[in-house]
Amino acid sequence: MSDAWSFFLFAAFVDNMPLTLFLGLCTFLALSRRTESAIGLGIAMIGVLGVTVPLNYLIYQGLLAPGAWVWAGQPDLDLSYLALIAFIGVIAATVQLLEMLLDRYFPAIHAAFGVFLPLLTVQCAILAGSLFMVERQYTLTESAIFGVGSGVGFAVAVIMLSAIRARLSYADLPAGLRGLGIAFILTGLMSLGFASFAQMAASP
C-alpha cells in the first residue's frame, strides 16, 4: 500500500469531516432527508474540495505565506493573516465557475445537483479543508489528495445517513425526537462506527 493511498484513506475515513471533526454538519443534516439530494451533495463536495484545496495551496504559498515576496525585495512581508478572506474569495469564485461550466457543458448534471452548489460557499467543511492544509503544512500533492479524500469521506457519510433516515421515517418515534433529535443520535452511532477506522491508515 503506497503512501498516497494510505493518506487518501486517512483523509476519507480517519479524519472524516462530519463524523469526527464536526464539519459541515448544517448541510449534512439538512440534506440527508432524501437519498437523491444526499448523492448530489456528496458529488458536489468531492468536486469543490478537490479543486479548492490545491488552488488555495498555490495562492497561500505564492502570495500570502511569510517570505512569499522575497523576489520583490520584501522578505519580511507576512500576509498570512489575510488567508481567511483569500480562501473565502477563492471558494466563492470556484463554486460560481463550476456552476457556470456545468451549466454550459453538462446541463444534465447541473440540473441534478445545481441547487446545492451555491450553498457550498458557506460550508464549513470546505473552508476547513483549506485551513487544515495550512495548519498541517501539506505539500501540493498531499493537499490535492486531502481535498478529494475528505470529499469522498463526506459523500460516503451523508449517503449512509440518508439511507438510514429514509428507513426511519416510517418508525414511530417519541414526538420530541422526531427529525433533528434522532438524526443527531444516528450521527453519533455512525461516528462510533467510523472511530474503528482509526487503525486503518496512519497519519502522515
Place this chain on the structure above:
Amino acid sequence: MTSRTSFWTTLTDPLIRQNPVTLQILGICSALAVTTTLATAVTMSVSLTIVLTLAAGIISVIRRHIPDTIRLIVQIVIVASLVIVIDQILQAYFADISRALSVYVGLITTNCLVLGRTEAYARYHAPWPSMIDAFGNGLGYSFVLIVIGTIRELFGQGQLFGVQVLPLADEGGWFTPLGLMLLAPSAFFLLGGLVWVVRSVWSEQAEPPEHSPPLRPEPVE
C-alpha cells in the same frame, strides 16, 4: 410599554423558544467541536457572540446601500474581517486556548448562524433591534455550548475549567472518568438528548411525523 416587551422578546426568544442550535439547525458545526472542555466552549461562545452582534450592527447600518446581487459576498467579507480581528486577539492574549480551538475560530466565518441571522433579520431591521436579536441568538448558542461543555468536561475528566471537581480513582478518589465523553460520538448523543428534552418540554417545537399510521388496520382479505 410595547417597545419594552418587544425588546425583551427579541432578546430572550432565541434563548430556548427559538434557540438557534436546537430549533433552527444553525451553527451546529462549531457547537460540537469545541465542547470537550468548558474553557474552549466559553471562549468560542464569547467570540461568536461578539462577531455576530457587530456583524449584524454593521450590515444593518449599510443595509440600504448593499446591492441585492452581491449581498452575500459583502456580508461574508464583513464577517471575515471581524473574525480575523478576533483570531488575532486570541492568538496574542490567549495562545493556549487559541491553539486548542485550532481552525474553529476561523470557521466562525462560515458559521451558518452568523449568515443566517444577517440574512433573515439584520437585512430588514434597524441597527438597534438587529444587534439585540444577534446578541440574543449568541446567548442561545452559548447556552447550548456551555451545557454540553460542562457535561463533557465534568464526566470526561472530572474537572470544570481545569479544576479537579470530582476526585479521580487513580488519585485516591472515587470517580473513574468516562473516556467516551472526550470523543466525537458523545457530543452527538448529548446534543440529540438536549434536543429531545427541549422539544418534549416545549412540545410545539416537535416536528410532524412524515408518515402517519392508518387509523384502522386495513381488513385482511
